[in-house]
Amino acid sequence: MRQSKLTGNLLTVLTLFIAFAMFFPILWMFMTSFKTEAMAISFPPKFFFTPTFENWRVAIFESPFLRYLRNTVSITFFSTILALVIGIPTAYAMAFYPTKRTNSSMLWIMSTRMLPPAGVIVPIYVLFNNLHLLNTQLGLVILYAAMNFPLIVWMLRSFMLDLPYEIIEAARLDGANLWQELRQVILPLLIPGIAATSLLALIFTWNEFFLAVNLTSSLDAAPLSVYISTFKAAQGNLFIAKMSAAATAAVIPVLVAGWVAQKQLVTGLTMGAIK
Amino acid sequence: MASTTLNSKTPKPKLELRKYLSSPGLLFLIIVTQVPFIVAIYFSFTNWNLLRPTSKGFMGVSQMFRNYGRILTDNTFYSVIWNTLVLTISVVVITFVLGLALALLLNRPFPGRALARTLLISPFLMMPVAAAVLWKNVMLDSSTGLISYYLHFFGVNSFYAPQAFPMPTIIAVLSWQWIPFVMLILLAGLQSLPDSTLEAASIDGATGPSMFRFIVLPHLQRFIEIALLLETIFILSEFGIIFVITTGGPGIQTTNLPYQIFLEAFSRWNVGRASAYGIFAVVLANIIIVLFLRVLNKSDEVETAA
Numbered sequence: 001m002r003q004s005k006l007t008g009n010l011l012t013v014l015t016l017f018i019a020f021a022m023f024f025p026i027l028w029m030f031m032t033s034f035k036t037e038a039m040a041i042s043f044p045p046k047f048f049f050t051p052t053f054e055n056w057r058v059a060i061f062e063s064p065f066l067r068y069l070r071n072t073v074s075i076t077f078f079s080t081i082l083a084l085v086i087g088i089p090t091a092y093a094m095a096f097y098p099t100k101r102t103n104s105s106m107l108w109i110m111s112t113r114m115l116p117p118a119g120v121i122v123p124i125y126v127l128f129n130n131l132h133l134l135n136t137q138l139g140l141v142i143l144y145a146a147m148n149f150p151l152i153v154w155m156l157r158s159f160m161l162d163l164p165y166e167i168i169e170a171a172r173l174d175g176a177n178l179w180q181e182l183r184q185v186i187l188p189l190l191i192p193g194i195a196a197t198s199l200l201a202l203i204f205t206w207n208e209f210f211l212a213v214n215l216t217s218s219l220d221a222a223p224l225s226v227y228i229s230t231f232k233a234a235q236g237n238l239f240i241a242k243m244s245a246a247a248t249a250a251v252i253p254v255l256v257a258g259w260v261a262q263k264q265l266v267t268g269l270t271m272g273a274i275k
Numbered sequence: 276m277a278s279t280t281l282n283s284k285t286p287k288p289k290l291e292l293r294k295y296l297s298s299p300g301l302l303f304l305i306i307v308t309q310v311p312f313i314v315a316i317y318f319s320f321t322n323w324n325l326l327r328p329t330s331k332g333f334m335g336v337s338q339m340f341r342n343y344g345r346i347l348t349d350n351t352f353y354s355v356i357w358n359t360l361v362l363t364i365s366v367v368v369i370t371f372v373l374g375l376a377l378a379l380l381l382n383r384p385f386p387g388r389a390l391a392r393t394l395l396i397s398p399f400l401m402m403p404v405a406a407a408v409l410w411k412n413v414m415l416d417s418s419t420g421l422i423s424y425y426l427h428f429f430g431v432n433s434f435y436a437p438q439a440f441p442m443p444t445i446i447a448v449l450s451w452q453w454i455p456f457v458m459l460i461l462l463a464g465l466q467s468l469p470d471s472t473l474e475a476a477s478i479d480g481a482t483g484p485s486m487f488r489f490i491v492l493p494h495l496q497r498f499i500e501i502a503l504l505l506e507t508i509f510i511l512s513e514f515g516i517i518f519v520i521t522t523g524g525p526g527i528q529t530t531n532l533p534y535q536i537f538l539e540a541f542s543r544w545n546v547g548r549a550s551a552y553g554i555f556a557v558v559l560a561n562i563i564i565v566l567f568l569r570v571l572n573k574s575d576e577v578e579t580a581a
Contacts, residue, residue, distance in 0.1 A: 090300030118533035123314035258400035
């Protein structure tokens with residue numbers, strides 16, 4: 001018995017150590033962002049130091065960071081709204097009015113999420129060029145809405161199926177029309193589900209890079225991921241410490257969203273295949 | 276008025292129309308995902324190159340497969356497919372072994388478990404290009420990188436992993452990001468295993484290894500399949516980390532299929548050949564997608580049977 005307790009403690013220490021080691025690069029980036037540039041590249045590495053906020057000030061206010069951030073925020077916001085607006089009715093029909101084809105439609109919807117974007121990037125580029133969507137936020141909004149549509153339909157349908165059906169039936173008996181049923185009965189009950197699903201959509205949209213880098217380039221449309229990718233080489237006045245500050249600022253919203261939505265993460269990552 | 280209220284107890288034919296509420300969504304999805312694919316097939320039969328605007332055109336029935344012929348007779352294609360497979364299979368195997376080990380470690384109550392879980396999922400949440408910038412410049416850089424600094428104690432100086440070991444570097448960074456994904460799904464699988472099953476097995480005399488082999492592993496099978504197939508689909512499309520860390524190089528040592536398509540399309544502007552490469556990517560992905568949907572259908576049947 002004593003031995004198994006010792007083994008247990010060792011396993012606990014091992015687990016915490018691995019968790020810390022996996023997280024360490026992110027922590028190191030975070031720490032580097034508060035060092036002076038000289039300190040950031042001086043060795044031996046400093047783990048204790050007086051933090052400076054100078055890098056954050058320069059990386060965020062004296063760089064195009066905020067322009068790209070604004071693009072990311074509005075692209076993420078509008079694509080999620082668009083995906084919800086067309087996804088909620090789809091999920092509703094799939095949940096409450098199933099037909100013979102519902103099951104195969106749901107599987108088809110999921111399969112579109114797994115298509116390689118590289119397979120269609122050329123036609124999308126050419127089509128966008130002809131439709132004047134190249135280098136626009138609207139172009140990415142449309143593509144990201146389609147990217148998140150399967151996630152939203154699968155998750156919201158499963159949340160809708162979990163709703164107590166008597167409540168919906170009662171609303172119908174009271175003569176509620178479709179809009180009233182959705183607006184006053186289903187959506188209020190679905191708010192936690194919609195919030196969790198939107199957080200997951202936010203994670204995917206915020207981090208997306210392939211479509212963004214190939215379809216946008218200017219300050220007016222390109223999201224943060226495109227900006228961060230330019231740090232592959234040293235950029236102007238941004239060196240290691242300032243680069244770390246910008247990269248940290250770019251990942252914090254998603255880290256927080258993921259930590260908050262931890263419970264729904266597995267369901268979201270497998271599109272509801274695992275609850 | 277009164278009669279409508281009475282009738283509403285039985286499903287009204289009008290309600291039947293609600294099944295069409297899915298139409299706008301489905302139509303949108305068809306337009307955005309299927310139309311470009313059909314256009315890609317057409318483009319793959321053309322010799323259109325954006326650098327030579329006059330070259331735009333269908334090559335005729337006898338010539339239409341020329342892009343495919345060119346690709347299949349070029350050694351680059353086989354290197355790219357090889358790189359794609361090496362990258363995908365290595366990452367899937369590594370993340371499976373380590374993700375399973377971490378899931379088992381986390382599947383026991385201990386103080387700090389929530390914190391450990393939160394720390395462990397973080398690499399997966401991180402924007403991939405930011406992760407790539409972090410590894411390239413802050414960790415691995417030959418003069419300023421933290422890892423390079425510690426390597427010099429072992430007599431290794433100005434070591435730059437992306438140059439010395441390009442593919443293993445990409446595999447390592449991707450594994451770092453995807454271990455949490457596999458861990459999360461397998462942990463969900465472990466936690467769905469009823470305690471009563473484990474108790475019954477231990478009463479029947481099952482011990483650690485045999486319990487794992489005959490009880491835990493069969494239960495996990497569906498979770499393993501879902502995790503690894505989904506991961507495969509997304510790693511096959513990996514682009515950002517290669518773009519930032521190695522730009523496909525040195526040479527084409529880390530050029531996978533998406534990166535090759537990117538090069539054909541946006542540095543050589545060869546619409547025809549890039550589209551033909553794209554068709555290969557779609558076919559490859561579809562093989563995995565079909566396997567994945569089969570697993571989902573199979574597990575649905577198991578659930579309804581149980």
